[in-house]
Structures are given as C-alpha cells and as structure tokens.
Amino acid sequence: xxxxxxxxxxxSTLFSLLSPLLALVLTLVFGAIMFWLLGKSPLNALYVxxxxxxxxxxxxxxxxxxAAPLILIAVGLSVCYRSNNWNIGAEGQFxxxxxxxxxxxxxxxxxxxxxxxxxxxxxxxAGGALYxxxxxxLKTRFNTNEILTxxxxxxxxxxxxxxxxxxxxxxxxxxxxxxxxxxQIEAVLPEILSSGRAHWAFVFAIxxxxxxxxxxxxxxxxxxxxxxxxxxxxxxxxxFSARRMVWFSMLLSGALAGLAGISEVSGSIGHVQPVISPxxxxxxxxxxxxxxxNPLGIIASxxxxxxxxxxxEAAQLSIGISDKVSRVFQGLLLFFVLSCDxxxxxxxxxxFARTKPAExxx
Amino acid sequence: MTLSDDPAAVPLLSVRGLxxxxxxxxxxNAIDLDIxxxxxxALLGENGAGKSTLVKMLFGVLQPSxxxxxxxxxxxxxASPGGARQLGIGMVFQHFSLFEALTVAENIALxxxxxxxxxxxxEEAASLSRAYxxxxxxxxxxxxxxxxxxxxxxxxxxxxxxxRLIILDEPTSVxxxxxxxxxxxxxxxxxxEGRSVLYISHRLEEVRRICDRATVLRHGKVTGACDPKLxxxxxxxxxxxxxxxxxxxxxxGAALGDIRIEVSxxxxxxxxxxxxSLKNISMKVRAGEVLAVAxxxxxxxxxxxxxxSGEYPVSEDEAIRIRGKAVGRIGISGRRLLGAGFVPxxxxxxxxxxxxxxxxxxxxxxxxxxxxxxxxGGFASIIRHDAVRSxxxxxxxxxxxxxxxxxxxxxxxxxxxxxxxxVGRELDRQPAVLVVNQPTWGVDAGAASRIRQALIDLAKAxxxxxxxxxxxxxxxxxxxxxxxxxxxxxxxxxxxxxxxLERIGLMMxxxxxxxxxxxxxxxxxxxxxxx
Numbered sequence: 001x002x003x004x005x006x007x008x009x010x011x012s013t014l015f016s017l018l019s020p021l022l023a024l025v026l027t028l029v030f031g032a033i034m035f036w037l038l039g040k041s042p043l044n045a046l047y048v049x050x051x052x053x054x055x056x057x058x059x060x061x062x063x064x065x066x067a068a069p070l071i072l073i074a075v076g077l078s079v080c081y082r083s084n085n086w087n088i089g090a091e092g093q094f095x096x097x098x099x100x101x102x103x104x105x106x107x108x109x110x111x112x113x114x115x116x117x118x119x120x121x122x123x124x125x126a127g128g129a130l131y132x133x134x135x136x137x138l139k140t141r142f143n144t145n146e147i148l149t150x151x152x153x154x155x156x157x158x159x160x161x162x163x164x165x166x167x168x169x170x171x172x173x174x175x176x177x178x179x180x181x182x183x184q185i186e187a188v189l190p191e192i193l194s195s196g197r198a199h200w201a202f203v204f205a206i207x208x209x210x211x212x213x214x215x216x217x218x219x220x221x222x223x224x225x226x227x228x229x230x231x232x233x234x235x236x237x238x239x240f241s242a243r244r245m246v247w248f249s250m251l252l253s254g255a256l257a258g259l260a261g262i263s264e265v266s267g268s269i270g271h272v273q274p275v276i277s278p279x280x281x282x283x284x285x286x287x288x289x290x291x292x293x294n295p296l297g298i299i300a301s302x303x304x305x306x307x308x309x310x311x312x313e314a315a316q317l318s319i320g321i322s323d324k325v326s327r328v329f330q331g332l333l334l335f336f337v338l339s340c341d342x343x344x345x346x347x348x349x350x351x352f353a354r355t356k357p358a359e360x361x362x
Numbered sequence: 363m364t365l366s367d368d369p370a371a372v373p374l375l376s377v378r379g380l381x382x383x384x385x386x387x388x389x390x391n392a393i394d395l396d397i398x399x400x401x402x403x404a405l406l407g408e409n410g411a412g413k414s415t416l417v418k419m420l421f422g423v424l425q426p427s428x429x430x431x432x433x434x435x436x437x438x439x440x441a442s443p444g445g446a447r448q449l450g451i452g453m454v455f456q457h458f459s460l461f462e463a464l465t466v467a468e469n470i471a472l473x474x475x476x477x478x479x480x481x482x483x484x485e486e487a488a489s490l491s492r493a494y495x496x497x498x499x500x501x502x503x504x505x506x507x508x509x510x511x512x513x514x515x516x517x518x519x520x521x522x523x524x525x526r527l528i529i530l531d532e533p534t535s536v537x538x539x540x541x542x543x544x545x546x547x548x549x550x551x552x553x554x555e556g557r558s559v560l561y562i563s564h565r566l567e568e569v570r571r572i573c574d575r576a577t578v579l580r581h582g583k584v585t586g587a588c589d590p591k592l593x594x595x596x597x598x599x600x601x602x603x604x605x606x607x608x609x610x611x612x613x614x615g616a617a618l619g620d621i622r623i624e625v626s627x628x629x630x631x632x633x634x635x636x637x638x639s640l641k642n643i644s645m646k647v648r649a650g651e652v653l654a655v656a657x658x659x660x661x662x663x664x665x666x667x668x669x670x671s672g673e674y675p676v677s678e679d680e681a682i683r684i685r686g687k688a689v690g691r692i693g694i695s696g697r698r699l700l701g702a703g704f705v706p707x708x709x710x711x712x713x714x715x716x717x718x719x720x721x722x723x724x725x726x727x728x729x730x731x732x733x734x735x736x737x738x739g740g741f742a743s744i745i746r747h748d749a750v751r752s753x754x755x756x757x758x759x760x761x762x763x764x765x766x767x768x769x770x771x772x773x774x775x776x777x778x779x780x781x782x783x784x785v786g787r788e789l790d791r792q793p794a795v796l797v798v799n800q801p802t803w804g805v806d807a808g809a810a811s812r813i814r815q816a817l818i819d820l821a822k823a824x825x826x827x828x829x830x831x832x833x834x835x836x837x838x839x840x841x842x843x844x845x846x847x848x849x850x851x852x853x854x855x856x857x858x859x860x861x862x863l864e865r866i867g868l869m870m871x872x873x874x875x876x877x878x879x880x881x882x883x884x885x886x887x888x889x890x891x892x893x
Contacts, residue, residue: 220729220743226718227726231711236673237704238726239695 005346015344020290020301023336030332040319048318049311049325059310061196065268066309068201069094069260069277071302073284075209076253078293079216083249084229089135089150090257091281092157093128097258098265099161100127102272105187106169106180116186120262128258129251131157136250140243146250154281162274169272179273189267199267201260206299208256213295225249257281278309279327286334289341305330372435374399374558375420375451375527380429382415389415391582392429397527402549402559404569404590406602407579408658408832408870413562416579417529420560421453422446452525454516456532457636460504467500470519487518494521494548509635510541517548528552529560534568535660546572564602564658564870566595578602599867603834618842619649622826623670623702623795624683628690630669630676638662638850640669645845645852647795647826652817653855654841655830658870662850663830664707667799670828671704672697684795695730703727703793705785707800707830709777713784716773720765720783721747721754723772727787753790761786762812778809785813789820796820799830814840834863846870 015022031049032042053059073090080087087093101124104116134153138144166178174181189199216222228235228245235242265276287305291298312326373396382390390412397403407413418424420431422440430437433449440446446453460469467484474483484500491498496514504512513533520528530549534542549559549572563569569576570590578586578601586601623646630640640662647653657663668674669682672694676682679690684700694704704727706712714723725736725745736750737743751769758765761782765775772780781802788796801817802810817840821827830847831837837844843855846869853869 218744218747220725220737220745223722223725223729223745227715230715230717233708233712234715234726237671237694237706237712239693239698239730 002351004349004351005342006349008345008347011344016341019340019344020292020297020337023290023333023340024304026336026340027329027332031329034325034328035321038321040321045315045319045321049315049329050307052318053307053310053314058196061193061198062310063303063306064192064198064202066306067302068199068205069264069280070284070287070305071205071299072201072208072260072263073253073257073281074287074291074298074302075205075212075295076256077284077288078291078295078298079212079225080249080253081288082216082229082293083225083245084232085139085246085249086147087132087135087150087250087253088147088285089132089152089154089281090253090284091277091279092150092154093131093254093257094261094264094277094281095154095157095161096131097124097128097254097261098272098276099157099164099261100124100130101258101262102180102183102265105183105266106272109181109184112184112186114186116184117189117266120187120266121259124258124262125255126258128261129255132250132254132257133247136247139246139250146246161272161276165272165274171271180271182271183266187266188270189263197268199263201263201267204259204263205302208259209295209299216295221248257284283309283330286330286337290333290337305333308333371398373397373432374434376432376435377416377420378430378432380416380419380431381427382412382419382424383427388582390419390426393579393582393584395577395584395587397558397560398575399526399558400553400556401574402553402561402572404573404576405560405562405579406564406566406569406576406598408564408602411579411602412582413579414531415582417453417531417560417562420446421451421529447523447525450524450526451529452520452523452527453529454513454520454531454533456535458512458516460512460515462503462505464504465500466498466502466504466507466515469504469515470500470522473519474522483522486522490521491518494518494551495544496548508541510537510544512635513537513541513545525557527558527560529562531562532564532660533561534563534565542568566598566602566868569598570595595868596864599870600864603863603867603870618651619824621646621683622649622685623647623797623828625670626681626683628669628676628678628681630665630674632665633674638665640665641850643850643852645828645855647828649794649824649826650821651842652821652827652829652840654837654844654858655828655847655852656834656837656844656866656870657830657832657847659832661848661870663799663832663847665850666847666852667704667706667797667830670797671702671706698728698731701794703788703791703796705788705796705798705801707803709780709784710773714772714780717771719769719771720758720775721750721769723783724754724757724787725750727784728791731791757783757786757790760790761816776806778805781805782809782812785816789816792823793820793825795826795828797828797830800833801829801831802833802836810836834866837866838863 028046032046035042035045053063073094077087077090101120103123104111104120131153132150135146135149138149139146165180169180170178171181189201191197191199192203216225224240224245227238228240228242232242260280265272269276283305287298287301290301290304308326308329312323315321315325316323375397377393377395380390380393381388393416405413405416415424419426420440422442422445431440432438438449440449467480467487470487471478471480471483487498487500491514496518498511498514498518504515533545537545552559561573570593573590576588576590577584580602590598625643625645628640628643632639638661643666645653655663655666669676672689672692675693676690679688681690683689684697684702687700689697689700710716715726729736736746738746754769763779763783763786765779775783785801798817801813805813814836817827817829829837829840838858841858844858844861844866845855846853846866848870
C-alpha cells in the first residue's frame with residue numbers, strides 16, 4: 001500500500017482563506033495536548049502563553065520589538081520565494097548586517113554626529129545584501145542550489161561574529177566579557193513612544209511591508225516576480241531575465257535582513273555580542289508562509305510568531321517549562337501551515353499495489 | 363496482409379479495436395495491430411498520430427477506453443508498467459530517466475529488486491552489454507556519457523528483465539548515424555533470439571531498412587499495414603500524411619512587399635543533449651507572405667522559434683534581420699519593439715501563465731511594446747490595470763474567446779479559446795512580423811479555422827508571417843511558400859502550389875533529394891542520416 005497525493009480539480013476558495021487560521025487552531029490543539037502530557041493544565045498554559053503577554057503595555061512593546069525583525073526579514077523572503085528563489089540564509093544576512101552596521105560605533109565610539117545612525121542602517125543593509133549576493137553569484141554563475149549555499153553561510157556568519165566579539169572587537173574595559181563597547185547614544189535607534197522600549201525597527205518593518213505590497217500589487221516589477229516564480233519560460237517570453245531576478249530578490253531580501261540585524265543590535269541590544277538573534281532569520285520563513293507570502297499578511301503572522309517568543313519566556317517564568325517550547329510551537333505552526341496548504345491543493349489517496357495478472361476470459 | 367491471417371502463427375501481442383478517448387477526442391481510434399514473435403515491427407506516423415498513446419496503453423501507463431489487448435492470444439489487462447514488465451514487455455523511452463551523478467550500475471540497480479547486490483548487477487550488465495554489442499562500463503558516471511551511451515543503459519536495463527517484446531520510442535532521434543547503425547545490429551540480435559521489437563519512428567528509410575512489418579497511424583487510425591521493404595518511401599509517406607488533397611486557397615493576386623524578416627546562415631548549437639542544433643538556416647519572408655515551415659516535431663522547430671523570437675539570442679547579430687535591422691543578439695523585447703510578435707507552441711507555462719488572469723497574460727507579451735498604454739509612473743512602472751483590462755476585453759471580442767467571467771484564469775480556458783487569446787494578443791497590435799509555432803496544436807476545429815483565417819488576413823494586410831507547423835492540412839491552407847525543416851536544416855522554400863503532400867512527406871521523413879527518389883526503386887538513398 002502506498003499513499004498518493006492527487007491534485008484536486010478545484011481548489012476551494014473558502015479553505016484557502018481559512019487555511020492559516022486552521023493551522024493556528026491545530027497548533028493550539030496540539031500545544032494543549034503537549035502541555036497536558038507535560039503535566040500542566042492545558043488551558044492555563046495556553047493562557048499564560050498566548051493571552052497574558054497581550055495584557056500589559058510593556059509586553060506589547062516587547063511584542064513590537066520581536067515582531068519587527070520577523071516582519072522585515074519575512075517580507076523580503078516573500079518576494080524571494082514568490083520569484084522561486086529560496087533564500088534560507090536570512091539568519092546569516094541578519095548577522096552580517098548587524099556586523100557591518102556596527103562598524104562605525106565600534107571603531108569610532110567618539111564620533112557624535114546625527115549622521116551616524118543613517119549611515120549605520122545603510123551599511124547594515126549593504127552588508128546583508130552583499131552576503132546574500134554570494135549565493136546569488138553562485139546560483140547565476142555555477143547553477144549552485146541557493147538553499148544549500150545560503151544555509152551554510154549562516155553558520156559562517158555566526159562563527160565570524162563570535163570571533164569578532166571575542167577577538168578584535170572586544171571591549172578592553174569589558175572585564176573580558178565577549179562583547180563590544182556600548183554604542184554611543186547617537187548610534188542607538190530611538191524608541192517610537194515614551195511608554196516603552198519599542199524602537200523604530202517596527203516602523204521600518206511596517207513601511208517595508210506596505211512598500212513591497214504596493215510593488216507586488218501594482219508595479220511591473222512585482223508582476224515580473226510572480227511570472228518568473230511561476231514559469232521561468234513564460235518569464236523569458238515576456239522578456240524578463242531569471243538571472244537578474246535571482247540577483248534582485250536575493251539582494252532585496254538580504255538588505256532587509258541586514259536592516260533587521262543592525263536595527264536589533266542598535267535598538268534592542270546597544271552593543272554587539274556573540275548571540276544577537278533567537279533565530280529570527282529562520283522563524284521569518286514560517287512568518288512568510290503563514291502570511292501566505294503576502295506582505296500585509298506577514299504583518300499579522302509576524303505578530304503571531306513574535307507572541308510565541310514572548311509566551312515562551314512567560315511560560316518559562318510562571319509555569320516553569322523550557323523556553324524551547326516556543327521552538328516546538330513554531331515548528332508545529334509551519335508543519336500545519338504547509339500541510340493545510342498541501343491538502344487544499346491535493347487529496348490523499350491510498351493505493352493498494354496490485355498489478356492484475358493475465359486474466360483468461362475466453 | 364498481416365501474418366495473423368495465418369492460423370498457425372499466434373501473434374505475441376495483438377491489439378483489437380483499441381481506443382483511447384480524452385474527453386470526446388479519440389487519440390487512438392479502434393486500432394488493430396499484430397506483432398509476431400521475432401519480428402521488428404514499425405509503428406509509423408506523424409506527431410499526434412496516436413503512436414505515443416498506443417504505446418502508453420501497451421506499457422500500462424494509460425488505460426484503454428475500449429478494445430482488447432491479447433498476449434499470446436489471451437486477453438490481458440495491463441494495469442501498470444510493472445504489470446507490463448511481468449508479462450514480458452520492456453520499454454525504452456525517448457527521454458531517459460537516469461541520475462547523472464550515479465554510475466551506470468547504480469542506475470540499473472534502482473529499477474531492480476533492491477535485494478540484488480550491486481556487483482552482481484555490474485557483472486550481468488557488463489555481460490549483457492557485451493553479448494548485444496552495447497559497450498558499456500558499469501562503473502562510469504552517467505554524467506560523463508554520451509546520449510548514445512545513456513540510451514544503452516536504458517536498453518540494458520530493459521533487457522535485464524528478459525522481455526519478449528521491447529518497445530523503442532524514436533530511438534534514433536538522439537543518435538549519430540554510427541550509433542544508430544550499432545543499435546540496429548543489437549536489434550537484429552534480439553530478433554534472432556526470437557524477441558519482438560516494436561519500433562516507433564517517422565524516419566522512412568530506417569524503417570525500410572530494419573523493420574519486417576509496419577503499421578501506419580494517422581489521426582489515431584490505422585491507415586496501412588505493410589511490409590516496408592516492399593514499399594517506396596513515397597508510398598510510406600502517403601500513408602503517413604494521407605493522400606487527401608487539401609483545399610488550397612491562396613490569394614494569387616497579392617503582391618509581396620519588402621523583406622520583413624531575413625535569416626542568413628543561422629547556426630545554433632544544441633543547448634541540451636535532447637535539443638537539435640540548427641544548421642545553416644536561411645530564409646526571407648516578405649510583407650504579405652506566409653512562409654510555412656513544415657516538419658515532424660523534434661527536428662529543430664522549437665529551436666528555430668527560440669532563435670527567431672530572441673528568447674535565446676544568437677551569437678551572430680547579422681544572422682537575423684527584422685525589418686532590415688540586425689537583431690541576432692537582441693532579446694525578445696527589443697524585437698517586439700521593432701514590430702515583431704511571437705506565438706510559442708506551448709500555451710501553459712510559455713505563452714501564458716495558467717494561474718494568472720487573462721489581463722495579466724496580456725501584459726506578459728506586451729509590457730514593453732505597449733509601455734505607453736499599459737504602464738504609468740515612469741521609472742516605477744505602475745501597471746494601469748484598467749487599460750490592460752479593456753484591451754483584454756477588446757481582444758476577447760475580436761477573437762471570440764469564450765470564457766467564464768470577466769477576467770478568468772488562463773488555465774480555466776479551453777485550449778482553443780486560450781490559443782485564440784494568445785494569437786489575438788499579438789494580432790491586436792498589428793505586428794509587422796509574426797512568428798507562430800504550431801498555431802492550432804490541440805485546438806478544436808472551430809478555433810483552428812478562426813486562427814488560420816486570422817493569419818491569412820494578417821498577411822493580406824501587409825505583414826510577414828512565419829508559421830511553423832506539423833499539420834500539413836494547415837500548411838496548405840495558409841502558406842504562400844513552404845519550406846521543410848529536418849534535423850535542424852531548412853530546405854529551400856517552394857511556392858505552396860508546386861508542392862504535393864507526398865513530396866513534403868518525403869522531405870519530412872529525412873529525405874532531402876526528394877525529386878530523385880520519389881518513385882525510385884526501394885534502394886537506400888544517400889543522405890538519409892546526413893548530418
């Protein structure tokens with residue numbers, strides 16, 4: 001017996017709209033079962049995890065802080081994925097963006113100028129874009145699979161950051177802690193409101209999402225992305241170049257990941273240290289798919305995934321379960337999003353292997 | 363005159379009234395066929411004649427809608443390729459399924475019982491390949507092998523199952539003449555062992571040389587069963603393309619204008635192992651002229667279209683001129699700006715994106731040529747959806763495109779209606795040059811006649827039209843001049859009135875010096891495999 005996926009003749013519009021919600025509900029159900037198996041009250045755990053963080057002003061600020069990099073990275077990735085380029089290495093581009101963006105405050109801590117912050121952001125974007133340019137170059141020149149190269153570059157970036165902050169960039173007055181000097185005040189991304197910590201990265205994220213939504217919806221460039229993503233041959237017929245699209249989409253997503261990286265370091269952390277991300281670059285892949293690769297949908301899904309981070313911390317504090325649970329939730333969510341989407345397009349058929357031998361009828 | 367008339371001999375495989383319907387379209391219509399033990403049996407026919415459908419039913423890939431398959435006189439149901447192999451049917455497909463990164467032995471092992479050790483497979487494959495004159499190193503990586511060698515892997519793979527009937531689908535289409543000769547020796551060895559071969563081809567000479575009997579298909583029906591050695595290429599060609607005279611109506615009075623598209627000595631190397639290289643192609647098409655390029659599929663039509671459209675620009679700028687301007691190295695958008703329009707063969711995923719709406723598919727072909735009408739905002743290139751939609755409406759009305767809803771997905775239209783839209787999309791801008799590949803492939807009769815009429819009208823209005831087609835009826839309906847493409851070479855154009863179906867059939871079958879052998883004795887003419 002084997003299981004076959006059979007393409008459905010018609011895709012239900014209702015269920016394609018409901019699919020992300022369905023995935024969310026299934027994740028909650030399985031999360032409840034998991035808490036129950038861990039010996040916790042499922043309802044209480046879910047409440048602590050998903051509701052409590054929304055009840056206080058400060059934690060709403062934290063939500064925005066966590067959602068900002070997720071949204072920034074995910075909208076870039078959505079353009080990439082729509083064009084059929086699979087950048088899995090946003091985490092690495094995030095890291096390199098954080099490093100290149102930090103060059104100025106780390107090397108020139110005495111430079112007090114309002115110019116420094118814009119320059120840092122631009123350098124962060126450039127760094128992320130250049131780092132995403134490596135898999136783009138390998139793909140266009142040598143036909144290398146960008147999934148593998150971009151993923152492998154994540155670990156290189158991580159180790160490079162580690163070496164930097166333990167070696168050349170370490171603060172001499174830092175009691176041997178592996179971190180740089182704290183950034184001068186001009187190099188810190190300011191808060192949006194006086195009521196909490198949320199900084200301008202969230203504004204960048206919303207702006208990027210709206211801009212890319214406009215591009216995909218109304219501009220020829222967005223049309224080009226969709227056409228090349230669905231059929232390279234049709235794109236060639238339209239006069240679009242798949243190679244140039246590799247560059248465009250990789251550089252764009254790399255730049256946005258780099259911007260997220262420098263914003264995180266400058267706005268949330270205030271210095272460079274060995275670990276600057278709880279896996280934003282990878283979680284953003286889930287955000288992109290949960291948002292159906294639509295930049296506006298990604299704003300919503302980015303907030304949902306940010307909540308899993310916050311809830312993980314809260315659950316660790318108040319009911320004493322590992323914050324690894326947030327990873328489990330993220331994994332469950334991606335699994336259910338992808339399987340719901342698959343089942344919307346395909347139906348499952350069980351095939352009982354059986355080849356009819358020669359039948360004698362006459 | 364079939365062997366089964368002899369009551370003593372039970373055919374290895376018989377097919378009675380085999381029919382395959384796709385919707386209301388009969389790809390195979392009541393086909394009868396007998397294959398005797400130890401014979402090489404040819405299945406001849408143009409593309410679309412139903413050869414592949416028939417073979418897929420014999421190999422269990424498709425299930426017949428009606429009719430019977432008999433194996434040694436017993437009715438059988440072949441439910442899957444596995445079932446076909448159990449019966450003793452082996453198949454060598456035209457396109458191979460091999461993993462390039464694996465060795466020959468590993469590739470063979472993948473199709474066999476996983477319990478057999480790799481070294482045993484290597485040994486058996488090596489001994490089989492020696493025995494049948496198919497030299498093959500089991501340890502070689504597939505990536506390093508030529509197409510001919512890759513085909514040998516497929517043949518050895520089929521032979522390891524010890525089949526009694528081997529089906530070969532267009533085996534020589536990818537081979538050099540020397541490789542083909544070697545393959546024929548192998549086939550003769552198989553025949554000497556009492557195995558049968560079903561040999562699918564459209565190359566007349568080859569069939570006459572190696573096959574004992576031939577069944578000819580046309581439009582899904584058997585049009586002839588014969589001993590090819592007793593036939594002339596001309597008589598085979600007649601069975602293949604039909605002898606019914608097409609109603610030719612050309613506008614003789616139309617004067618031709620200036621040269622709109624000119625190709626001189628265009629040579630393009632093959633991009634993939636399965637592609638055809640274009641060799642020294644020259645042609646001129648004037649305003650008011652419809653040049654039809656006839657030929658059996660896979661002889662370089664797609665490659666010619668790619669070169670003419672600029673989807674794959676060529677290295678020589680001078681090799682292609684559109685309205686006098688050298689455009690060889692210019693891409694498709696630049697050629698469109700010179701007033702050229704293009705209609706590729708494949709509708710889904712080439713001419714149109716199935717999952718996009720019609721108006722998006724209009725923009726697909728005209729975003730550059732109609733920049734002013736369809737785009738706004740200068741550098742930002744904002745799409746004027748309203749303008750694109752009203753142009754879509756105009757095209758659908760002009761070409762009578764039947765659709766559900768105002769702006770449906772391209773994939774929801776029937777083949778004929780989508781093709782009318784795709785052709786209409788180009789006609790709407792009155793192109794000075796139109797290049798069409800297989801304009802009515804898989805299109806219903808009503809849509810086909812509408813499209814053909816539109817092509818004729820376009821030429822009459824002063825455009826130059828190149829129609830690449832396999833459908834000879836269509837060619838005679840629309841063409842002013844006809845050239846034939848075969849193995850990547852294009853013949854001289856002939857005025858449509860001076861050509862007969864039979865002569866074109868011969869030229870399509872790979873026989874270039876048609877006049878000298880058309881009625882000659884069945885000897886092997888030179889140049890059959892000329893490269």
